[in-house]
Amino acid sequence: MERGKEGAAGAAAVADARARRYRAGYTAEERRAVEGSLLQGRLRGVCATNALELGIDVGALDVTLHLGFPGNVASLWQQAGRAGRREQQALSILIAFDGPLDQYFVRHPKRLFERPLERASIDPTNRQIMQQHCACAAYELPLDPRPGGPDAAFFGASLQREAAACFKRGELGKNPEMPSEANLRYIGELRGGPAKGISLRAIDEEIYQVFEEGTGKLVEEVEASKAFFQVYEGAIYMNQGHKFLCLKLDMDNQTATVRKSSVGYYTSVVEFKDIEVMGGNKAYDNHVVAARELEAGGSTAQVAPARYVAHITAFNKFWLRTGEMFDTVKVNLPPTTYDTFATWIKVPDAVKAAVRREDREFKAGLHAAGHALLNVLPLYILCNPEDVGCECANKYETRYKPSRVLLYDKQPGGTGISSQVRPIFGNLLEAARDLIKGCECDEPTGCPSCCHHTDCNQYNAVLDKRAALMVLEGTLAAQREEEEEGGDGAVNCLPCADQGAFFPGSPIRHVR
Numbered sequence: 001m002e003r004g005k006e007g008a009a010g011a012a013a014v015a016d017a018r019a020r021r022y023r024a025g026y027t028a029e030e031r032r033a034v035e036g037s038l039l040q041g042r043l044r045g046v047c048a049t050n051a052l053e054l055g056i057d058v059g060a061l062d063v064t065l066h067l068g069f070p071g072n073v074a075s076l077w078q079q080a081g082r083a084g085r086r087e088q089q090a091l092s093i094l095i096a097f098d099g100p101l102d103q104y105f106v107r108h109p110k111r112l113f114e115r116p117l118e119r120a121s122i123d124p125t126n127r128q129i130m131q132q133h134c135a136c137a138a139y140e141l142p143l144d145p146r147p148g149g150p151d152a153a154f155f156g157a158s159l160q161r162e163a164a165a166c167f168k169r170g171e172l173g174k175n176p177e178m179p180s181e182a183n184l185r186y187i188g189e190l191r192g193g194p195a196k197g198i199s200l201r202a203i204d205e206e207i208y209q210v211f212e213e214g215t216g217k218l219v220e221e222v223e224a225s226k227a228f229f230q231v232y233e234g235a236i237y238m239n240q241g242h243k244f245l246c247l248k249l250d251m252d253n254q255t256a257t258v259r260k261s262s263v264g265y266y267t268s269v270v271e272f273k274d275i276e277v278m279g280g281n282k283a284y285d286n287h288v289v290a291a292r293e294l295e296a297g298g299s300t301a302q303v304a305p306a307r308y309v310a311h312i313t314a315f316n317k318f319w320l321r322t323g324e325m326f327d328t329v330k331v332n333l334p335p336t337t338y339d340t341f342a343t344w345i346k347v348p349d350a351v352k353a354a355v356r357r358e359d360r361e362f363k364a365g366l367h368a369a370g371h372a373l374l375n376v377l378p379l380y381i382l383c384n385p386e387d388v389g390c391e392c393a394n395k396y397e398t399r400y401k402p403s404r405v406l407l408y409d410k411q412p413g414g415t416g417i418s419s420q421v422r423p424i425f426g427n428l429l430e431a432a433r434d435l436i437k438g439c440e441c442d443e444p445t446g447c448p449s450c451c452h453h454t455d456c457n458q459y460n461a462v463l464d465k466r467a468a469l470m471v472l473e474g475t476l477a478a479q480r481e482e483e484e485e486g487g488d489g490a491v492n493c494l495p496c497a498d499q500g501a502f503f504p505g506s507p508i509r510h511v512r
């Protein structure tokens, strides 16, 4: 199983016509063809992302080869289980990468085999998912969204709000013969029902279709939130081992036109990403929860709704042979935004001052600390790099940024990971500190076993290992002080943590 996108191993596999590639973005037709060939034994192998991990019958394989620890034990066993079915013997080989978890399990293999499966994170109140459920349910039977009604028992308290959103969009309507609020039907445009338009693998409903120039063949469908990263004009885009040059991105029709290409470079976007924490009107709730956590020996970490905003300003071209960057092209794309959730902890101003006294870059310390947290997170919660992110520092960024270590749900609408992380934030800080302390690398910017992260949108630039350790230790020390003060509810006010000013009218005493 291949962890990332189309990599070098994939290229080697596809050179043999009896090996194919497989990933979620391929058209359904293409995926069914690969699955069928595999099941009938016509293929010797398939090089896949985790799209082939479960839910698809691929028959009995002999061997699974795992390129890197997939991020959690549940996935690893699921992938390994693709071989040796029907009581046959099988072999699974894990090829460890440089990543911290890979190296950790190489040093302690017993812990891999003895490890229980991680806790899965689901958010039944995710608004996008709830609205999709409403439409599907109303397609099958009339929906009664009234509070206390029969359907509220299954869908929860937010049913009425989400059904109203579907109603407003014209997906749900009243039956003209029985125009009661308790009788909503699916009246959307999708033939065969709303399920046809819902992906089980992604929350994003909107997709961009990628067509080949000339033949008009549909090459792939890309989620809207990823389209600007993959099929902007001038992008080199990979599909089934073939390289394509993106000629046009049509935002009105949500299509991209590509042409087969044999250029010797690849492209990657330059982006500025902001996580704007909202939730100012939820300050009181968070105060109360945070205070309670503190009494229980937790941390003052908070969780709140947030908005993800990404601006792609340019793309870089890199030579394939050397990986050297040789050109930067400016692009003009609207920002990508979506609502999600974030959890964060404030880093004391004294830590910032101490880092600067050592002539180190504070934002590089926050960035490296965020990576270290992401690196240890899968030890506690079932998640992979596509699920959760941190704030990555940009080399050219000079705007004010709050002094905080923040993690956010990367899926639009959130998947509940931030809420699960908040109570264990203190444990994560300790584990991240231990990871950095225990890494013997003497690189000032850390290494893939401590401060680097595979999914860093800044390509692991602006990192400082020593500053990260100061950030983590300083924040932990501040937490201990809070605890010693007795957890009397005197925690950082949510808006203050962000805006650096007192929040008027809060019933809770503030500390800075």
Ligand SMILES: [Zn+2]
Binding pocket: 439, 440, 441, 446, 447, 448, 449, 450, 451
């Ligand atoms: Zn290291």
Ligand SMILES: [Zn+2]
Binding pocket: 367, 371, 391, 392, 393, 453, 455, 456, 457, 458, 459, 460
């Ligand atoms: Zn990063």
